[in-house]
Amino acid sequence: MTDKHALIQPDRGQKSIPIHLVSKDSFADWAKGLTNAQRAALEGQKFTGGGYEVGIVPDGENWFAVGGVANPASLSSWCLAKLAETLPAGTYALAQGDPGKALLGWQTAQYRFTRYRQDSEQTGPRILLTQDAKGIDAALAEAAAIGKVRDLVNTPAEDMGPADLEAAAEALAKEHRADCHVVRGDVLQRDYPMVHAVGRAASRHHAPRLIELIWGDPKAPRVAIVGKGVSFDSGGLDIKPASAMLLMKKDMGGAAHALALAGLIMGAALNVRLHLLVPTVENAIAGNAFRPGDVLRSRQGLTVEIGNTDAEGRLILADALTRASEEKPDLIIDFATLTGAARVALGPDLPALFARRDETADAVITAGRAHDDEVWRLPLHDAYAEWLKSDIADTNNNHTNGFAGASVAGLFLDKFVGDGIDWIHFDTYAWRPVAKPGRPKGGEALGLRAVWHMLQARYG
Numbered sequence: 001m002t003d004k005h006a007l008i009q010p011d012r013g014q015k016s017i018p019i020h021l022v023s024k025d026s027f028a029d030w031a032k033g034l035t036n037a038q039r040a041a042l043e044g045q046k047f048t049g050g051g052y053e054v055g056i057v058p059d060g061e062n063w064f065a066v067g068g069v070a071n072p073a074s075l076s077s078w079c080l081a082k083l084a085e086t087l088p089a090g091t092y093a094l095a096q097g098d099p100g101k102a103l104l105g106w107q108t109a110q111y112r113f114t115r116y117r118q119d120s121e122q123t124g125p126r127i128l129l130t131q132d133a134k135g136i137d138a139a140l141a142e143a144a145a146i147g148k149v150r151d152l153v154n155t156p157a158e159d160m161g162p163a164d165l166e167a168a169a170e171a172l173a174k175e176h177r178a179d180c181h182v183v184r185g186d187v188l189q190r191d192y193p194m195v196h197a198v199g200r201a202a203s204r205h206h207a208p209r210l211i212e213l214i215w216g217d218p219k220a221p222r223v224a225i226v227g228k229g230v231s232f233d234s235g236g237l238d239i240k241p242a243s244a245m246l247l248m249k250k251d252m253g254g255a256a257h258a259l260a261l262a263g264l265i266m267g268a269a270l271n272v273r274l275h276l277l278v279p280t281v282e283n284a285i286a287g288n289a290f291r292p293g294d295v296l297r298s299r300q301g302l303t304v305e306i307g308n309t310d311a312e313g314r315l316i317l318a319d320a321l322t323r324a325s326e327e328k329p330d331l332i333i334d335f336a337t338l339t340g341a342a343r344v345a346l347g348p349d350l351p352a353l354f355a356r357r358d359e360t361a362d363a364v365i366t367a368g369r370a371h372d373d374e375v376w377r378l379p380l381h382d383a384y385a386e387w388l389k390s391d392i393a394d395t396n397n398n399h400t401n402g403f404a405g406a407s408v409a410g411l412f413l414d415k416f417v418g419d420g421i422d423w424i425h426f427d428t429y430a431w432r433p434v435a436k437p438g439r440p441k442g443g444e445a446l447g448l449r450a451v452w453h454m455l456q457a458r459y460g
Contacts, residue, residue, distance in 0.1 A: 007084070007110055008103045008136050011129035016093040018064040019083060021072040024049040042066070052082040052437050065092065072097065077372035081105035081438030084126050093129040101372065103130060103139035105438035108146055113154045113442060141267055142452070145260040146445045152256035153430050153443025157232035157249045161206040162199070162280040165229050165255055169211045169278060172259060176266035178215035178274070184208070192279065192323070194304065194315040197296050198236075199281025201289035206231065206282040210320065213276035215266050221331075221459060222273040223265075224324035227258025228313045228336035229280030236283050236309030237291055250443060251313070253430025254335035255280060257448050261333070264452050272459050277324055279316035283309070295393045299323065300416055305390040307398030313338050314409055315397055318416040325418030331360070331458075332423045333451060334413070341405025342378070342427040350376045351428035351447035354410040360422055360454075367457065368450030375426070375447050378406055385411045426451075 022030045027049030031039055038057050047055035053068035065087055069079045080102040083092075099106065106128045130136060152160060152168065166182055173180035184207060189196040192210045199208025211229075230251040234240060240248070255278045262276045290296065294306045296315065300322040304315065313336050324332050342352040353375040355361035361377050368375045384407055387399035395415060399408050406427050417423045432444040 006136070006140055007107050007125055008099075008128045008130060008139055010133055010136065011093060011131045014091060014129060016091045016129050017062075018095040019080075019092050020064060020066045020095045021069050021075075021079075021097070022049045022066060023069060023072060024051075026072065027068070054083055054086050064095070075100050075102040076105075077101045078105040078436070078438045080128070081109035084109035084128070085437060087126050089124050089126060091127045091129060098132050098135075099128060099130050100132070100135065103128070103132070103135055104142055107139060107143035109438040111147055111150060111440060113150065115151075115155065141264060142449055145264050145448060145452070148260045148263065149253070149256040149430070149445040149448065150443040152259070153250045153253050155249070157282070160249065160252065161231045161282060162202075162209050162229065163205065163207075165231065165252060165259075165278060165280045166209060166211055168259055169213055169276070172263055172266075173213050173215075176215060176263075178213050178266065181212045181214075183210040183212075192299055192319040194296050194298050194319045195279045195281060197290045197294075198283055198312045198315050201236075201286035202282035202284040206284070208279075208281040210323075211276075211278040211280060212323075213262060214274065215262075216273040217271070218273055220271050220273045222275060222327055222329040223455070223459070224275040224277065224327065224329040224332045225258045225261055226277045226279075226317060226320045226324055226332065226334040227256070228252070228254035228317055228334070228338065229278045230313055230316070230337075231280060231282045233283045233310070233312065234285055236285060236312060237289055238309040239285065240310060247431060250431050251337050252280065253337040253428060253443065254313075254426075256430065256443070257335035257426070257428065257445060260445060260448055261335075261452060265455065268456070270455060270459050272455075275324060275327060275329065277320040279320040281312075281316055283312045298416065302395060302415060303393040305393035305396045307396045307400065311398040311409070314412050317413055321413060321416040325416070325421055328418065329421065332417060332421055333426075334424075335426045335428055335447070337430050338427045339406045339409050341409075343429055345378065345406060346376050348429045348431065348433050349446070350374060351426050352406050353377045353447070354380050354407070354425040354427070356380070356414075356421075356423050360424055363454045363457065364424060364450050367453035368447070371449050371453050373447065373449040375450050378410070380410050380414060381407055382411075384408050388412055424451075
């Protein structure tokens, strides 16, 4: 997988610029092998070997680079990202060792979202050579999945509505020879009534729909992936303040994660029967918008009193989770930008993980730590389910006491997952508010790679 967008390529002896890696502790000893002029050059750049520091060292008529990392013998995914962001355009190779996991950060560091403007800051490409051919394929596949999430989330709602998510799913299906089916209109109202109710106030151009993609051996274990696809969330009649709407183009971040994960699964030909479901709507305001106090009937048959129209994501997920459960899958995974409570609890970097089975949660957590995509488990505490009681319906979609919002949302979803099914739910931010090396500000994949590596271990 080395096309024109591949910034990591096989080392076949091409001319390259060496990169030396040092730590703060090892820098002094390493620098003893330099000339006085070279040491002075690094001193002038204030290079000390600290993490993400980058230095350029003259070497006769040429030069080499030096990068600061925590441990040159054990690189993280992001160790080389600052080098990839700041070095001049060219071809590079490590002077010692292999990049390993750091291949990913080299590729993702050079991501740019340029749909609406020219990139005035791009000075690349910067290509890294490696002898790890297998590592190249894995890193490029994961970087492409991350890029897909970023592209979808960064695109404004007018250009990333339900129809555009449908187009993305159809393109994915065509690429991997999968079957794609879309439910709209009267059939949606009949079969997925909560998806229809949430999205019915949007314009015809952004009409609600349920996207399904099926791929893989029918005899293989069935894995269902569900992604919340709210293309824009005004809050509905319980309207958000203007400041809270600024990032609501990212409320389809769960769908972006689901599409990207499906692409990884199909691209690797993982031994599963994949069932992808994306309920997608715009939570708009119009005369036919659903209201606080309305009672909606779900696909499962449960009735839901609407305590808040801004708790809409869980409604569309509920119908999709019901559909996924009908096929009795081995595992259901859902991604959603569901609650502000998860961000209050864990901040922007850590997606909240909810799971029915400890062993499944542990596998995801272990995979995330091993591949620098950490997640944090929060509880599905049964005692909180009573907060969703309704006086007139089977359940309310919202609770009013302000406690444990992410857990209560997870408990609502749990009502719509079939009994005994292994299920994990991600309440992810899908956004990076402050840039880090390899991880620019904007749309971001959080929890995606943790799940992907768990799935590879489970079904590979």
